[in-house]
Amino acid sequence: MKFNPCQGGNNCTQDGTHCQGCGRSHEEIAATGQLVDTLLEFANKMEYENVDEFLMAVAQKAAGKHRMMQMNASGIGGISISS
Template identity: 65%
Template sequence: MKFIPCQGGDNCTEGGTHCQGCGRSHEEIAETKKLIDALVQFTQKMDFENVEEFTSFVATRAAGKYRMQQGGGMGFGLNIQPGS
């Protein structure tokens, strides 16, 4: 499944199982909002002055960890196989 960011505005819908604007399920949208809220709360708790650097770090690390768990090598889009 490919992530499609919300477009916002008048295209967003709350009825049914999926938003008519972005096509994402309302469950996915709600879970994403929870993750963002948790990151914001943590950022506020730590009183980070460099919010952009922190969120960029989290995004990079999360993507890298996901790739590693999927067998994708170093986490930078490289697929390094043993013995190559």
């Protein structure tokens, strides 16, 4: 499944199980909102003045870990010794 962010405005809908604007389930949208809230609560707790940099660093770290997970799942990048 490909992530499709909400566009906001009049496209977003609350009825049914999915937003008519982005196509994501309301459950997914709520869970994503909770993740964002948790990151911002942490940044506020740490009293970061450069929240944008913090969020970019988290995104880069998460993307790197995701790439490693994909490589490990597909068997790429593992060390194998043949004789």
